Amino acid sequence: MRVLQADEWDVWYDHLELAFGGVPDSPEERELYKSLTDVDRSLGVWDGDACVGSAGAFTFRLSVPGGALVPAAGVTMVGVSPVHRRRGVLTSLMRRQLDDIRAGGEPLAVLTASDPAIYGRFGYGPASYAMAVEVDTTRVRLSVPPGTDAIRLRLVDPQRSLADCERVYAALVPTRPGMPARQPGWERQSLLDPPAMRGGASPLKCVVAEREDGEVVGYARYRVKPDWDLTGSEGRVEVSDLDALDPAACAALWRYLFSIDLTWTVRAPRRPVDDPLLHLVSDIRRSRPRTRDSLHVRLVDLAAALEARTYGAPADVVLAVTDAFCPWNEGRWRLVVDAKGVARCTRTEEPADLELSVRELGSAYLGGITLTSLAAAGLVRELRPGALTETSRAFAGDVAPWLPHGF
Incomplete structure (x- = not known):
């Protein structure tokens, strides 16, 4: 695996077209995405001269509840050669990419999933629908x-x-x-x-x-x-x-x-x-x-992400978060939201009020999916009576999140 070089882009993109069925993009579409690609944020996995795995990221600013624009990595162009599947190529790409996103100071990673069953194991949760x-x-x-x-x-x-x-x-x-x-x-x-x-x-x-x-x-x-x-x-x-x-x-x-x-x-x-x-x-x-599902959200820096958005109701809750793929997020976090919707999120040793994974936090992050609905599916566990309703009301938004275009 290595960072893409500019003169390798065509071979890298040829691989991506193969991974998505082998139908070539139009010259106009190909030229557009070549101009938008940040090669310094693009990864390739090579077997000799052949590119057999790819992943890229666009540098976005994403609107969150309250109107703030938060730095987010737009994960894109992910693909693995048909003859190199089941060898850990995708996991290695996701590992390197999330480490790089964290090092770059972006609290969020987002993507649209060609196959929504894939990305949950890397901590991405569906957060908006189209x-x-x-x-x-x-x-x-x-x-x-x-x-x-x-x-x-x-x-x-x-x-x-x-x-x-x-x-x-x-x-x-x-x-x-x-x-x-x-x-x-x-x-x-x-x-x-x-x-x-x-x-x-x-x-x-x-x-x-x-x-x-x-x-x-x-x-x-x-x-x-x-x-x-x-x-x-x-x-x-x-x-x-x-x-x-x-x-x-x-x-x-x-x-x-x-x-x-x-x-x-x-x-x-x-x-x-x-x-x-x-x-x-x-x-x-x-x-x-x-x-259908649209934008999938992954909290890369949990505290920074939760503090970046505004909330709809006051809350004081301790979240016990599991995050096997990004263990720096794992543990107990106290989220305190004041009357203006401004939050402070810090590590704590206090007893947990809710137990959930980082994937559920990603799904609820934009305010369109409630923690209450996730709890009804057994994905959020209430440990203190009343904590679920309090936290769900704080996270919920008045407007449905929406991604107007793909990437």
């Missing part, structure tokens, strides 16, 4: 809030409108846990539009929502997939991004997407589980909401 909707717009109507008709919509070039859209995105980051602040270069990901990624749909389109003074307060990026049968058009709108700063702009954008000529379905594969759309539609069943 919702997919597929709305039958022939049978579902929208009820829009006051002010929607005052919003002006304009079709714009996705590239030329990027600065306005990025301002909207940046304003939303502190309001919802789990969103990465956009680092330089990442704005290009949302515009990636090679024909191979369209699946027969149109090139990427963008519509912006403006107030009367011309301020952009929302946007949607989408493609249209035309289709026809003997009865006529069967087109579909495929939504890749939709962000808005107020309810009127949000409703105006969805109303527009529902009304595009010759289309009868709107599909959005990555929305927050508490998306306002769920309350605008007339028929939730015919909107077909489905959820």
Whole structure:
């Protein structure tokens, strides 16, 4: 195992494509991720001249409850050659990577899992979910809030409108846990539009929502997939991004997407589980909401991570934490949260009130999964009566965490 050299990137990425099924990325996608890769944070395992294992990390700042942006390693590009599995390659990569993340002072590591069964043993817990909707717009109507008709919509070039859209995105980051602040270069990901990624749909389109003074307060990026049968058009709108700063702009954008000529379905594969759309539609069943795990969180520096976020209620609890893979986190920790939601976390010898693993702390960290629900599954053990309710209320958030894009 060694840190990647810049001139090895293509061989390293060829290995990664093989590990994920062997279908090459488009040249545009490959070039983007080459430009975003931090080779100093990328690891390769080599068998002679062949790369047989890989892992990388992006340098992110992740929003957490309370609006703070916390340094986080975005774990990515993890793969092992099909003929080198079951030899400890992945475990060695995870060991080295978490040691490096700790040495670099990042309290969190996060990832999206191609196989969610893999990463729990390394201390990652699913902390946010994404919702997919597929709305039958022939049978579902929208009820829009006051002010929607005052919003002006304009079709714009996705590239030329990027600065306005990025301002909207940046304003939303502190309001919802789990969103990465956009680092330089990442704005290009949302515009990636090679024909191979369209699946027969149109090139990427963008519509912006403006107030009367011309301020952009929302946007949607989408493609249209035309289709026809003997009865006529069967087109579909495929939504890749939709962000808005107020309810009127949000409703105006969805109303527009529902009304595009010759289309009868709107599909959005990555929305927050508490998306306002769920309350605008007339028929939730015919909107077909489905959820899946999204962001997995790993506390690398437990005390620093717990002190970085804000809490929703006061608490004074001793947590007995198990963490076999990162033993520096293991032991008893006293978490004291004041009336303003500010926390102090220190080691203690006091008797424990709750017993759990670092994985459960990762799942509850962004406020979307309650410790109470984890306890109901037998994953958190209450040792002092009342401690579970007290701690769960403190960790829980008002807004569902959400990861708007992959990495």
